[in-house]
Amino acid sequence: xxxxxxxxxxxxxxxxxxxxxxxxxxxxxxxxxxxxxxxxxxxxxxxxxxxxxxxxxxxxxxxxxxxxxxxxxxxxxxxxxxxxxxxxxxxxxxxxxxxxxxxxxxxxxxxxxxxxxxxxxxxxxxxxxxxxxxxxxxxxxxxxxxxxxxxxxxxxxxxxxxxxxxxxxxxxxxxxxxxxxxxxxxxxxxxxxxxxxxxxxxxxxxxxxxxxxxxxxxxxxxxxxxxxxxxxxxxxxxxxxxxxxxxxxxxxxxxxxxxxxxxxxxxxxxxxxxxxxxxxxxxxxxxxxxxxxxxxxxxxxxxxxxxxxxxxxxxxxxx
Amino acid sequence: xxxxxxxxxxxxxxxxxxxxxxxxxxxxxxxxxxxxxxxxxxxxxxxxxxxxxxxxxxxxxxxxxxxxxxxxxxxxxxxxxxxxxxxxxxxxxxxxxxxxxxxxxxxxxxxxxxxxxxxxxxxxxxxxxxxxxxxxxxxxxxxxxxxxxxxxxxxxxxxxxxxxxxxxxxxxxxxxxxxxxxxxxxxxxxxxxxxxxxxxxxx
Numbered sequence: 001x002x003x004x005x006x007x008x009x010x011x012x013x014x015x016x017x018x019x020x021x022x023x024x025x026x027x028x029x030x031x032x033x034x035x036x037x038x039x040x041x042x043x044x045x046x047x048x049x050x051x052x053x054x055x056x057x058x059x060x061x062x063x064x065x066x067x068x069x070x071x072x073x074x075x076x077x078x079x080x081x082x083x084x085x086x087x088x089x090x091x092x093x094x095x096x097x098x099x100x101x102x103x104x105x106x107x108x109x110x111x112x113x114x115x116x117x118x119x120x121x122x123x124x125x126x127x128x129x130x131x132x133x134x135x136x137x138x139x140x141x142x143x144x145x146x147x148x149x150x151x152x153x154x155x156x157x158x159x160x161x162x163x164x165x166x167x168x169x170x171x172x173x174x175x176x177x178x179x180x181x182x183x184x185x186x187x188x189x190x191x192x193x194x195x196x197x198x199x200x201x202x203x204x205x206x207x208x209x210x211x212x213x214x215x216x217x218x219x220x221x222x223x224x225x226x227x228x229x230x231x232x233x234x235x236x237x238x239x240x241x242x243x244x245x246x247x248x249x250x251x252x253x254x255x256x257x258x259x260x261x262x263x264x265x266x267x268x269x270x271x272x273x274x275x276x277x278x279x280x281x282x283x284x285x286x287x288x289x290x291x292x293x294x295x296x297x298x299x300x301x302x303x304x305x306x307x308x309x310x311x312x313x314x315x316x317x318x319x
Numbered sequence: 320x321x322x323x324x325x326x327x328x329x330x331x332x333x334x335x336x337x338x339x340x341x342x343x344x345x346x347x348x349x350x351x352x353x354x355x356x357x358x359x360x361x362x363x364x365x366x367x368x369x370x371x372x373x374x375x376x377x378x379x380x381x382x383x384x385x386x387x388x389x390x391x392x393x394x395x396x397x398x399x400x401x402x403x404x405x406x407x408x409x410x411x412x413x414x415x416x417x418x419x420x421x422x423x424x425x426x427x428x429x430x431x432x433x434x435x436x437x438x439x440x441x442x443x444x445x446x447x448x449x450x451x452x453x454x455x456x457x458x459x460x461x462x463x464x465x466x467x468x469x470x471x472x473x474x475x476x477x478x479x480x481x482x483x484x485x486x487x488x489x490x491x492x493x494x495x496x497x498x499x500x501x502x503x504x505x506x507x508x509x510x511x512x513x514x515x516x517x518x519x520x521x522x
Contacts, residue, residue, distance in 0.1 A: 015494065015497070018497075043501070046502070047498060050501045050504055051497060055469065064360045064370075065355070066355045066358075066378070075344065075351075078385035081386055
């Protein structure tokens with residue numbers, strides 16, 4: 001079996017032959033290989049000449065050094081790249097806030113002015129928002145201020161932090177209050193308010209310390225009066241009044257503890273009645289306000305609908 | 320302290336790149352000094368012997384390197400990577416130049432001129448200019464291969480790595496480029512054509 005001779009060179013390997021030897025110096029095999037890829041000797045020689053000239057053509061390297069300024073710039077770029085970014089940022093902020101040229105000061109001034117305006121607008125906006133919120137609450141209140149809710153609220157107020165002793169006192173006061181229904185009836189005008197007062201009288205149990213405060217006030221007034229008196233006997237009497245139960249006023253009527261408490265409770269109840277009547281008035285006012293608002297809204301709607309009608313009429317006319 | 324100072328000049332390109340990624344300024348300087356001349360020469364040949372432009376390109380290339388040293392793949396030889404970046408820059412420039420040339424055809428006529436040089440210089444200068452002209456007419460990849468091989472003295476293996484092709488393809492490309500150029504530049508050096516040994520003796 002005949003084996004074909006293996007190709008020793010590829011066309012790319014001619015380069016080596018071109019550099020090393022002229023055509024005439026090639027071996028038979030090499031020459032045959034060259035002639036398989038090139039047309040003739042002339043072409044080989046031409047290529048060889050070119051290759052040698054190219055190798056010969058070494059341009060002076062001194063001319064091809066880059067400018068030292070290029071190196072400086074490149075190194076500066078590298079240095080800048082290695083610096084932390086925040087420092088660059090701060091530098092730019094500094095340059096912005098304190099420009100070298102006075103003519104450039106308008107920039108930070110403008111920035112600060114804008115910032116001030118934004119802050120003021122923000123503050124005003126927040127305030128308005130608060131006002132709007134309060135207005136919303138104010139609108140809601142009258143709606144919830146019905147008798148039942150009011151009672152609930154007063155119950156809520158009455159429940160917390162009542163000392164046991166005072167609760168006992170309060171129960172006594174409640175008893176005293178029930179013993180005098182005429183006073184309560186006189187203080188309240190209509191049936192609703194009566195209900196309210198009855199409910200609130202439960203609350204007065206918790207408000208018993210107020211009666212104690214009234215007592216203290218009375219005692220302090222007495223003290224003052226006694227101090228105003230020039231004689232020493234008054235002072236003695238006052239000193240005694242501090243410790244003994246019956247109170248002696250200037251008229252000579254002795255006020256005992258029960259009477260004092262009763263008075264205070266009546267005063268409290270009447271005050272509650274006033275509050276109730278006031279809240280009743282407030283509720284009525286709120287109701288009125290609400291009605292007014294609804295009326296205004298309805299008027300506006302009417303106006304809007306009349307506008308729409310007019311607009312439609314115009315459109316129709318135009319059509 | 321001088322005992323522990325790294326001698327950057329002796330370090331390999333790849334090691335220098337590691338240091339550059341860590342922010343070593345001296346390593347960057349050493350790498351610049353090592354490659355700036357080669358790149359200047361390469362860009363100059365690739366960009367119509369325009370020295371200013373070559374300088375700009377060297378600066379641009381090293382600026383890119385300063386900004387993104389991480390873009391270098393340590394698995395590749397540095398020189399190969401650097402030349403592939405340079406090659407891409409040149410290709411982009413050819414594209415731009417093509418657009419410019421289409422707009423203003425007489426743009427390159429200045430570099431086409433041959434200055435009057437006496438004696439051997441005339442022939443050499445003429446040859447250079449003609450060679451550059453003919454190289455410009457070639458495909459960019461062929462031109463680059465030729466310049467890398469015969470002007471930058473890069474190994475076939477390196478060129479293959481720059482282009483990401485086989486060594487055989489590089490050799491083949493060089494062969495056909497040489498053949499083409501030889502046809503077009505046959506007016507030069509008839510002495511070598513007639514008597515090749517004379518040229519060798521002259522060398």
